[in-house]
Amino acid sequence: MVRRFTIKDSYLENRLIINRVVAALVVILFLNLLLAGRLIYLQISGHEHYSSLSQNNRIKISPLQPTRGLIFDRQGEILAQNITTYSLELIPEQVGNLEETLTGLQRLLDIDDREIEQFRRLRKRSKRFASIPLKWRMTERELAKFSVRRFQFPGAEVHARLARDYPYGNILAHVVGYVGRINEKELKSVDPAAYRGTNHIGKTGIEASYETMLHGKAGYEEIETNAQGRLINRLGQIPPESGVNLHLTLDIQMQKAAYNGLGTHNGAVVAIEAKTGNILVFTSKPGFDPNPFVHGIPVKDYDLLRSSADRPLFDRALRGQYPPGSTVKPFIGLAGLEHGVVDMRHSIFCPGFYQLPNVSHKYRDWKTWGHGHVDMNAAITQSCDVYFYGLAYSLGIERLSGFLKKFGFGSKTGIDLSGEKAGLLPSRKWKRKARNEPWYPGETLIAGIGQGFIQVTPLQLANATAQLANRGKAVRPHLVRRIERKAESMIPLQQFSPDIQIDPRNAESIIQAMVNVVHGDRGTAHSISNGIDYKIAGKTGTAQVFTVKQEENYDESRIDKKLRDHALFIAFAPANNPRIAIAVVVENGGHGGSVAAPIAKQVIHRYLGRES
Amino acid sequence: MIPQTSENRFPLGNQPARGFLHHLHIDVPLVAGLAFLSSISLIILYSASGQQMELLMRHAARLGLAYSAMLILAQIHPRHLQRHAPLLFVIGIGLLVAVLIGGDIGKGAQRWLNLGFFRFQPAEMIKISTPMIIAWYLAEHVLPPQRRQIMVTAGLIAIPALLIAKQPDLGTSLLVAASGTAVLFMSGISWWFQVRCVILLAGLTPILWHFMHDYQKARIMTLLNPEADPLGKGYQIIQSKIAIGSGGMYGKGWLNGTQTHLEFLPERSTDFIFAVFAEEFGLLGCLGLLTAYLLICCRCLYITVHAQDTFSRLLAGSLSITFFVYVFVNIGMVIGILPVVGVPLPLISYGGTSMVTLLAGFGILMSIHTHRRLLPV
Structure with a gap:
């Protein structure tokens, strides 16, 4: 130690240290200024920039789903509503042991593996603090069961959500339609901003065609979130605008009567308020329950619906194309009168068959032994085929089709539903184009009794009946009567097919014949005439089945029924001041007078009987 | 014999009056500055932790531990530190080697030594023992050092720096090197x-770059262009x-x-606690904080100037400069002028061992200042 200090120059060392301390201090001051300069740059010059970045960081816009508009029938009965459903949801970060909780819940409630599977899929995509649904639409029983044991399942909660519900299920499945989860394709066709908070969109029926009105407008909520997106605070909101309520022209009581009236048969019933075009009944049977579609129908169930021979998903009233059979006869009769081919006094002898000149082929009447001497009135009342073979032959296919076209056959009615079929009105030109074949006279004959190429939808049939009831005045059939909270509370009625001028005497003659179908002693629908104090004008029809080809099914026990004729009936009432027009198609029902007519009567009576 | 400094010329009676705190070997201005920053630390941590009282209590406990370490080191005469500097250094290096062989892996790096009852980062100890050994070595010779002594010193710096870099902990390695330098x-x-x-060094940079880990390279690239990723x-x-x-002028x-x-x-x-401070207290708060650090640095340098022997002077100077380097590196990193290296903000950041080391350093400074004697003991 002694040696070390003796050789040192303390004075020099002291100066050296002070020297270095001063140098260090200068450097420190300089670096401090550097830091301060940078801070001034960030906090003064950059303040505005970074403030807005900080705002963007924390504030997010979250969409608020509008409440979907309700759908009512003409009496104010709810057809589509939003009900509170309860779903069981789990928040993974709050659940202690997820596997244990899942098995525990599965033991307690009716949760199938598919739901567990779906939950796991959702969980992978969600944040840990997000609430993930496990069980949709809990029943009261399940709710009660869970509530009692809730303490055993931390992180599991019951959430209330609004879900579309169709209280009438099958009865209105086609016409009201249903909503389902939006798919990618649909998302492209709608305004993405309006649908940001929405999961569902109208898929079919009224739900689809009035989607924009029913949906409403999405609202927005400004929320403060943290870096993980967890909601911290609500800052403000623009409330969503609910969808408008729709009041339909349908009458649920009549709809029920028609649906139940079809019994075990498949078929369709369309009833129209003759003067306005308001559709009162729009039924297709079998229906299906639209409610599972709202939450995503299981693939198995969907396949079952799709592959069913009865084709429950098929809207027969709108898209079913049937040969009209004898129901077309009043129109053809009217065509004959209007074209002057026949008059009411014109009479023929019906031996039970008809032969074209110089052709040996016999065109048979449904009544093997014939109707004897028949005029127009008797031919319609008794549905004599031979009379109409002759009339059709005299008219020719072009005049026949041309006249039917004026009643809307062969073209869409323009109803406010999408997917409507136009049916088929044959002509020479059509046959050349579609089949590259000439038109044969025999085809004109069978067109005269509504067979052959001619096809109509139940809606078209009802629409044409309404036009006939109005003595030629056309109406546009529609389903929506009133749109709530809109200036134009009534749908502006556009004339669709132009009114046609018919000689009133001709019209009255045909209508009188149709009254006789129901009220005449020999009328084919005589059975429905008792117990009513008004006159029904109607026409039965029996159509040979050939649509069966397309839906051929090798189930032997059913083939028999499948090959049976379709039973049809058109009618309007009261005959002198028509208020309701109706068309009934009963697939494989046999004879129109015995099967289809009673259904029509029930519906008509429900309408007129109630109001009188 | 006593080194003949200017202060030694004062007679015994001219010594300034010394109070109770001086007898505890506490330097009042320094401890006032430290206490001020510790209070700031508690205030800002309360906010940064999301008002967790629990975390705050743990931090307070560590503060207590750190201040105790300071108090203990302040009692030890610099002469004893000087005498034991080589031993401390050898132990430190030994522990570093032990960590490399059998240390716990935390956050992807081997930094911790599990001594059963507590986990310990030997790198923290080496932060102090490196400047001590170098001060001890240079104090054996006449200042300024000759070329041979500089070479030895470079070796003494390189050994711990490389061992720590190997963990890998580049930040601490550079800080240790800085304290030796x-x-x-x-x-x-x-x-x-x-x-x-x-x-x-500038010439060696490309070679250094070559030996760096990918994440270390990424940090430097990030500094140059943070918006890229x-x-x-x-x-x-x-x-x-x-x-x-976004803190602006007033926060x-x-x-x-x-x-x-x-x-x-x-x-x-x-x-990143400085960012919290800057956001909530604005530019004025930041400048205040920088001033507080600057004042503490000044006091440390004052102590350096007034230290009585070569070892003390070198050690005190190194500790003062290192303290500022810590502050500069952390704030520089947070405000985006230096790469992201894992260096806490001295006296403010939440974190155990580094604060104990830091206050131990201040303890040494206080010891140097309060053990000055006019006469040899």
């Missing part, structure tokens, strides 16, 4: 020599700059920093 700086090596060293490596820097910039107010409380800011109670 600070001793050399204080010892009076010529400016010309320093310039040559800087040039040499805003959600990945650049995220910390971007969010930190947003926090600071958003205590507990009102949205960047902090909404968890956009990573590492907000540890390395």
Whole structure:
């Protein structure tokens, strides 16, 4: 130690240290200024920039789903509503042991593996603090069961959500339609901003065609979130605008009567308020329950619906194309009168068959032994085929089709539903184009009794009946009567097919014949005439089945029924001041007078009987 | 014999009056500065942690531990430190080697030594023992050091620095190197020599780059262009700059920093706590904090100037400079002028061992200042 200090120059060392301390201090001051300069740059010059970045960081816009508009029938009965459903949801970060909780819940409630599977899929995509649904639409029983044991399942909660519900299920499945989860394709066709908070969109029926009105407008909520997106605070909101309520022209009581009236048969019933075009009944049977579609129908169930021979998903009233059979006869009769081919006094002898000149082929009447001497009135009342073979032959296919076209056959009615079929009105030109074949006279004959190429939808049939009831005045059939909270509370009625001028005497003659179908002693629908104090004008029809080809099914026990004729009936009432027009198609029902007519009567009576 | 410094010429009676705290070997201005920053630390940590009292209590406990370490070291005469410097250094190096062989792996690096009852980072101890051994070595010779002594010193710096870099912990390694270099700086090596060293280092940079880990390279690339990868490596820097910039002149107010409380800011109670402070207290608060650090540095340098022997002077100078380097590296990193290295903000950040080391350093400074004697013991 002694040696070390003796050789040192303390004075020099002291100066050296002070020297270095001063140098260090200068450097420190300089670096401090550097830091301060940078801070001034960030906090003064950059303040505005970074403030807005900080705002963007924390504030997010979250969409608020509008409440979907309700759908009512003409009496104010709810057809589509939003009900509170309860779903069981789990928040993974709050659940202690997820596997244990899942098995525990599965033991307690009716949760199938598919739901567990779906939950796991959702969980992978969600944040840990997000609430993930496990069980949709809990029943009261399940709710009660869970509530009692809730303490055993931390992180599991019951959430209330609004879900579309169709209280009438099958009865209105086609016409009201249903909503389902939006798919990618649909998302492209709608305004993405309006649908940001929405999961569902109208898929079919009224739900689809009035989607924009029913949906409403999405609202927005400004929320403060943290870096993980967890909601911290609500800052403000623009409330969503609910969808408008729709009041339909349908009458649920009549709809029920028609649906139940079809019994075990498949078929369709369309009833129209003759003067306005308001559709009162729009039924297709079998229906299906639209409610599972709202939450995503299981693939198995969907396949079952799709592959069913009865084709429950098929809207027969709108898209079913049937040969009209004898129901077309009043129109053809009217065509004959209007074209002057026949008059009411014109009479023929019906031996039970008809032969074209110089052709040996016999065109048979449904009544093997014939109707004897028949005029127009008797031919319609008794549905004599031979009379109409002759009339059709005299008219020719072009005049026949041309006249039917004026009643809307062969073209869409323009109803406010999408997917409507136009049916088929044959002509020479059509046959050349579609089949590259000439038109044969025999085809004109069978067109005269509504067979052959001619096809109509139940809606078209009802629409044409309404036009006939109005003595030629056309109406546009529609389903929506009133749109709530809109200036134009009534749908502006556009004339669709132009009114046609018919000689009133001709019209009255045909209508009188149709009254006789129901009220005449020999009328084919005589059975429905008792117990009513008004006159029904109607026409039965029996159509040979050939649509069966397309839906051929090798189930032997059913083939028999499948090959049976379709039973049809058109009618309007009261005959002198028509208020309701109706068309009934009963697939494989046999004879129109015995099967289809009673259904029509029930519906008509429900309408007129109630109001009188 | 006693070194003949100017102070030694005062007679015994001229010594300034010394109070109770001086008998505890506490330097009042220094401890006042430290206490001020510790209070700031508690206040800002309360906010940064999302008002967790539990975390605050743990921090307070560590503060207590750190202050105890300071108090203990302040009692030890610098002469004893000088005498035991080689032993401490050898133990430190031994522990570093032990960590490399059998240390716990935390956050992807081997830094911890599990001694059964507590986990311990030997690198922290080496932060102090490196300047001590170099001060001890240089004090054996006449200042300024000769070339041979500089070479030995370089070796003494390189051994711990490389061992720590191997863990890998580049930040601490550089800080240890800086503390050793600070001793050399204080010892009076010529400016010309320093310039040559800087040039040499600049030339070595590409080679150094080659030996760096990918994440270390990424950090430097991130500094140069943080926007290139805003959600990945650049995220910390971007969010930190947003926090600071949005604080503005007066700040958003205590507990009102949205960047902090909404968890956009990573590492907000540890390395990036300065951003929290800047967001909530604004530019004025930041300048105040920088001033506080500057005042503490000045006091440390004052102690250095008044130290009585070569060892004390070199050690005190190194500790003062190192303290500032810590502050500069941390704030520089948070405000985006230096790469992200894991260096906490001295006296403010939440974190155990580093604060104990830091206050131990201040304890040594206090010991140096309060053990001055006019006469040999």
